[in-house]
Amino acid sequence: MTTESNRRRFLRNVTLGSVAVGGVLPLAACGSDDDTPAPEAPKVSYQHGVASGDPQSDRVILWTRVTPAADGEVPVSWEVASDAQFATIVKSGSTTTNAARDYTVKVDVTGLAAATRYHYRFAVGAQRSPAGSTKTLPTGNVDTVRLAVFSCSNYPAGYFNVYADAALRNDLDASVHLGDYIYEYGVGGYASDTAATLGRLSVPPTETIQLADYRRRYAQYRTDADLQALHAAMPMIAVWDDHEIANDTWKNGAENHTEGTEGKFADRRAAAIQAYHEWMPTRLPDAARPEKIYRSFDFGNLLSLHMLDTRNIGRDQQVDVTAYLQGLAHDPARQLLGAEQNTWLATQLQTSKGQWQVLGQQVLMSRMSIPASVAQDPGVATMTAYLTALQTPAGARTPEQAALVAQPKIPYNLDAWDGYPAARDAVLAAVKANDRNLVVLAGDTHNAWASDLTDSTGQVVGVEFATSSVSSPGFEVYLPTVPPAQLGGAFPMLIDDLVYADTSRRGYLVLKATAQEVRADFVFVNTIASHTYQAVVGQSLRTLPGAGNRKVVPVA
Template structure:
């Protein structure tokens, strides 16, 4: 739990995208009417009774390159005790009617890989839209749409960015809205695709009423547990619709394994009760690779998922792992208070900046520098999990001497009536800031400085994408010397609750403004709504549009773009500015 700062219809002459979207929207509509995943599944060919296997979890594509893309599905045997392998056929075409077949093949699957199917379909053309489907034993999967990355110059790239989808916390209306967009190139999921909690755990208060009680009921520990949880999430009609419409590019955060995961452990994992963490981590990583359309850069090292994607010469996307492969254990603010409740600020600052503390690990940092140095793209974009911006509080707030709200009120009074400020209040306002969210880059400051150094040496335009906190943020990125390095856009959650739960008596807008006044590099905050980002890159700018839904507790919802910000290219820019329109 995050505790931040505490079968296709032929439409005749309609364009392929439009024909595909009409089918996709009709599938999503079944979910919106409350008929659930079973009804949604029945819209795909081959879902009727009578087949020995069915495609109950839809289709997906991912990790697109200029000449290939990973295609995914899963077959579900009617007999739950089935142990035989199944031969699955796949087809890829240039049209949604599947008349222009371009590639096909057959692949075997079985219980060893939880009946999931992954095909790395190669020999494709760059920047092209393709359609695909699977079949076996008379059953046919729903239709999927995907696209390869452009290789030549491209004028624009549009990416949808998601994080923190908690099944019992609410419906995936955010996914539904994104599936209805017509001009996205790919979906980026930057962590917490599933949650590992037991059914009575985090954010489950409405699960029974919504019909979204977690399965299995126990906290995930073994391979079978993780597989069942992925199966439940992938039964969701809105997630299925989004996967069927766009290729996904993903990295994990902590909840795909366990809360506050680090290299050798997690916050709530007790080896004496749950067994070795290494076994749990291995099980979680295996299920992740089975259920998501990801191409392992090194199959012999499934824990290594950092990799790059080039969208022509416009954008290089580097997907990082800041969670598993290199991270040292998180520090705890509480451990720097002594028995007399005195806070050791000097030791605290020393430890969070220690060069011994790693978040990415040396191997991944060296890899990133090679990727950035070799990239000819206008923009270097990092898809990663946790906040990179300095989200520091004034020291008196961190040490509990004054509340956040009272500190902001004191700042306001100092501006409006400076004569009323006492000496002790002036000292409070003059105190330095301290990092307080040590699960983020603030707890691993040496790695952050090294990453910033890479971008400065290579003179690159940097945009960082983040998730994890369930809230939306936009911040300028500055190194330890105060030099502007780039910007960070952070997405709200798909369904997990945000800071509104920490301040139930305050208006959400007041909470967001309080954060903006407390945290100096923070430009924008939205701390109470569920949503996602649409990031649009062109030669001159990268623009971020934050889209939010009005509810995740009803299938009937509305969505709107609430805020738009951008950054401009060039050494004199690389900071957050307002959009012109």
């Protein structure tokens, strides 16, 4: 599929328009006898589009942001219609916003019909927002669910063609964002070599630390036409990863935070979480605890999506390779989810009616251990030597080859579940105990993966489909001397549970669930350096329900 510039211009015109044509939303009750003229509405624009999120069968969050000409309280009306022309209004209301919430507007619209597409918009006086489309979740028997899965959208790294491509589809029920929706770095930081050329230098130019910094960073991202188009096209179910706060966040700190010099981490995290909930169409499970984001979404009796937090609420600090080799990662007390979230998830797995149990979370759960020699020197020669030794019959191996095959394997990424093996075993044990069909979604690595999920005994418990990134670079940047096709082909031979890898292309995952299978289509774009791009399905894989079938298999 090729997306040309005129198609892109259409998206921009739809999503970036600040005032739409047509009638005006009412701000006062009809039939009033009061002849007093209504106060003039503040002058505003809608520079950040509209969004919807956290759909349930009877409700959905609606979002926008107004940019006022002058500070002050801004009255905002909203309406929901069953048609794109807004001829049949099914819900309407009004609210206010101000600088305390960064002029964002969030409305939890209730009393909606299940499995229904709605259209919505906002207005301040005669100044109307662009319109958006959303959809409630189904109940009862459901034939098909389709989700678009995203991760790792770094504004200065390139254009959001991945978002643009998904926004053009008309077959999706919702989008799922697994985190790194923004990045915290300043100008000249991570993956920003071409930012000036592309006109995508970070705002603010410094690293985000204070509340105002995070608000400005979200505001920049939300001016992107492709992200606006995605949000306007469908509801989003989102969770944070680390870069919404700082790189390699854990419950009491982060790799990219210097306590004291950059203030208290607790203050930084609170600021980041406040900005996140202001700018994202999320529904707080507990208004008194904004750091609690894990929650579930039931698509009838077909699929239950459980969104997890592997970053902020329960994660113990990461270990390095030395500590791992000393066995410290295997401490049974080490937590990734935390005790409270673990208990909640176990209950969800036990009581959920969905045929498919899908975990939407950030980091790879599969076992991604690679030979120590490759971990130390991930070059073509080292990988070739190991794979040659592996493919040589045992009786014909040289002593050097025998040593290569016998060497230990170590996880390539200890920030993932590999750094918390006891925590992973606890989740997989709960899945086994309830005999559930498990599909895990992951992001974080900027590469695409598909793996079988095995427990500590080697039994396959479920599958993991990990999406590539929207724009952040993958192994093609970190291992530039290894041809991507060669690296992608080598990884499944190096890693026991890995079935598929793509280490060089930006893209997203389309998950299609039916009673017969869950299918993963890995969609890739050929560039993020130009607004003109091509999108292709690079690989399709699936898993089947029932004991003995819960593994990654080719599409029939």
